[in-house]
Amino acid sequence: MSYMLMKDAMCVVIICVFSAVQEVRLVCVDVASNTEATVGGVMNLTCIYCMKQEEISAETKVDWFYTGSLFCCILLYLKMKDAEMYWKGRLTWIGSKDLQDISISIVNVSANDFGTYECEVSRFFEFDSFKHSTTKKITIELKVKMQGKMLVTKLFWFLFTSIISMQWKSVGTRTVWLPTLFKINNFLCSKKVSHTNLIEFLFTI
Template sequence: MITPMRSLLRILSLLILAVQECRTVCVDPNAQAHNEIQSEAVVGNPMKLTCISCMKREEIEAVTRVNWYYKPKDSRDFRQHIFLYDSRPQDLEGPWKGRLMWNGSKDMQDVSISITNVTMNDTGSYECVVHRTFYFNLYTPTFSINITINLVVRETEIRDSTAVYSEIMMYVLLVFLTFWLLVEMIYCYRKISKSDEQAQDTAY
């Protein structure tokens, strides 16, 4: 006969095995966006430049090299090399030095960087170039992808009208619920008081 304790231990063991078998799921937000992202930032705030390149075969050894470039607004030909990941993050010399931080993952599927203190001059296009070499026996295929982030920097945050409307409705709902709760408390109090009075009259 299986005791409840033994059943509990069996369930816990299955849960532990399930957790051990779990793998990180990589979701590529650029798959349907033609590798181009529109984004906004506010002056003085940090900003993450998201670049994700999922690996379909994680069990195959791969070496990843990532280059980040910046292209000023309305510039067609000029672009500046601002960040490099080649075995380790490398903050390159230039006006961006000290303002960029590596924000990627250990498995090198998320190869994002962050701007620590956004300025108005940061408006422009950021290009993330991922070059990956796979090692499978004697075969070493390569893979490259370019993701462009068009960043617009604003002095103040522009709030979405839908978010403002939702916030107003939330406060209206809170006020209504508070009023309704107060009415219910008064009603219950009066009902209890009336019951006590009837009980006292019956006792006498």
């Protein structure tokens, strides 16, 4: 385990080295990862690198990198177990035994988990005394949104208490603000709202 402190960024390095012959699945489908997570939920970061016939007996090395907006620390370990510090208890391996699927999962997603995740897979194999290697990199730009209920609670009550605390001088003021307040509440309750959706909506009222 080693740690490196940097400023204004967080970089996580997850390194796994696997060797020996793996049991290869007959079917491998390369699919893209989801890029939007919800606070408090589970986010699967999908990384798939299908093997060719000549790569069945290859040694596989997997590196996961993360760059975010928090203070920086680098976590380095050799097995897919719980990470230390910021990621402790939240990072799990969900890949396959044959290492064609080398995905990881973030449990209890935090608002600060947004950023760039990169999966780098390298395979080293020998065929008729000929040594060869292949590498594939997959980049995931993760966005994190709040749950609709959380936005309702925070925004609705902020607006409600702000309006109540205002010194209304006429009935006309109440007539304008109260319908607007309930309009916002109905919008937030109708669906899961991202920050972008919310900003666009506020400009329409």
